[in-house]
Amino acid sequence: MEVESAKIDEINVPTILPAEYGSFGLTREKVLSIYKRMVLIREFEKTAEDLYVTRGVLGGLSHLYLGEEAIAPSVVSVMKPGDMVLGTYRGHGHALALGIEPNKVMAELYGKEGGVARGVAGSMHVIMDPEKGALYSTAIVGSHIPIAVGVAYAMKFYGNGNMAIAFFGDGTVNIGAFAEGLNMAWYLKVPVLFVVENNQYAEYTKTSNTLGGGSIAKRAEALGVRALVAYGNDAFSVYRAAALAEADVRKGRPVLIEAVTYRMKGHNPYDMASYRPQDEVAHWLDRDPIKLMESRLLSDGLKEDDLKAILDWAKKEVEEAVEYAEKDGVLPFDALYGFV
């Protein structure tokens, strides 16, 4: 274990300076690409929140990635063609990080035909474009963990050096599929990377209050899965952990990364998260992953104008996605019979 994670509130991962990132395989190009995805996700999710809550255009369940934007874009940067991501109901960020067009993700939220799943599956299932490495997402906590083990077994069987990556939240480590899945991954020696986005709340309940043993990373290690702890608001820290894990994982030694972060908002867009202490919220809002990344980029030679150009691009992408989704049609009902 790289860092003791018994008390996640006090986590103290050494800051990685831009001058060091080359030592673990990051390049300026990759950093910029991660940053662009982070900003795109932030803008997309802000708009989604607006559409669900303020404007009431969208309805149903949705789970935003606000505050966790450093994680998915950094992890997927170590992927090679044929690697596959499996995720959850909090998946808009992963879909966008994998390069799925914002139009298709937004149309899925709208239930329109141009969505990644033709509008059939909705917000909780947007990680869906196998050609881009987006294999599957489930709305049931933890159920994709054993599925990822099966996916990874197939990759090992075919011997093509690919790996599966399963993203999930901290609440997931209390569900049976987590223990069974990690143990099975260890037993079968399959190339699977588990990424826990530890946003510290399992729905509305503080995770540390319900976590026997107090540590997610230790729980993974007890099941034979090597654990790395990363600072989830720091893209460099997450990338470093993913790069460290990758070599092991591709050799059939599963790794779990615990990326400690914080949900900026509630469990879903309608949840005002009043169960969280205000000082805790303030502490973490002050550690915005995008602002942290921007300060690094500025000290690495980028100009404010460069950042603004990226923000403008992201806003435009999201605006166009909303326009596309608004105009798009709904699949004829009879098409559903072709999907069962």
Add this chain to the structure above:
Amino acid sequence: MEMNLAEAIREALEEEMAKNERVIIIGEDVAAAGGIMGVTKGLLEKFGPERVIDSPISEIALAGFGTGAAMMGLRPVVEIMYMDFTPLALEQLMNQAAQVKFISAGKLTAPFVLRTQYSLGRHNGPQHSQFFPSFFANIVGINVALPSRPKSAKGLLKQGLRSDRPTVFIEPSYHYFDYTEDVPQDDYVVPFGRAEVVRRGKDLTIVALSRLVPEALAAAEELEKKGISAEVIDPLTVRPLDVKTIADSVSKTGRLLIASDEHSQASVASEIAADVYELDLAFLKKPIRRLHPPEVHVPTSPALEEEYMIDQESLIRAAEELMR
């Protein structure tokens, strides 16, 4: 070639594995031990540890593994030792495997076979004997096969391994070893959704599920001696369910007896009865009769278990009542 049910199932597995290297088997005790009743014996030696895999006692992970490996193009046969353990895997089956194609709007499928067996009649008690196919028959997007006899079982398993949907394959271990029949050596499939009329008759129709198919055939022989000609139908699969073959038979006989080791409420037998009623009431000479075990759990004591179980005698009695 003469073989029993266990041998026919093993032969189907062996032939499919030889034909398609993407067919793999995983389950508790299936490899080194060859299965607790020997159904998978010899397959590890023949196909190696990458394709015949002993698993930890992890039913959730087993069903999830099958789903994930199938999504990537493997054809897993996941064995869950007793049917009583399958509810542990039900979440994976109904929310994940059955819905993969839907959630992906047709981009992905998860075609694996979940083999299991119910061992009513082997004195294994209330948690190792149960039969509840309606749990699975209610799930859209999967197949539910109830192999009952060696010849059809072989073809059904092969069909399951070539289907594009997950298939739950429930075997009656009561009949694994107790009789043999001639099983063709050639490569054949038994299509899903087509019931088999296993005995022709004209006075009444007996639809029997799983373990009770051979029992119903034996009962029909006895009924014949009493001057009652029973037609016996084996649905083979209960999702899809071939109502037409059953209804055609009932339109001829006018009497329907459905025999199943399930408890009666919300059972597959209820479904068959409802489907026949919906088609046409006019041809029924008597109300449909369902024969089920009593409303208690399966007792372990051999004497009590015997009393619990439907047998030839109770089938004959129910048939005679319908003929009155």
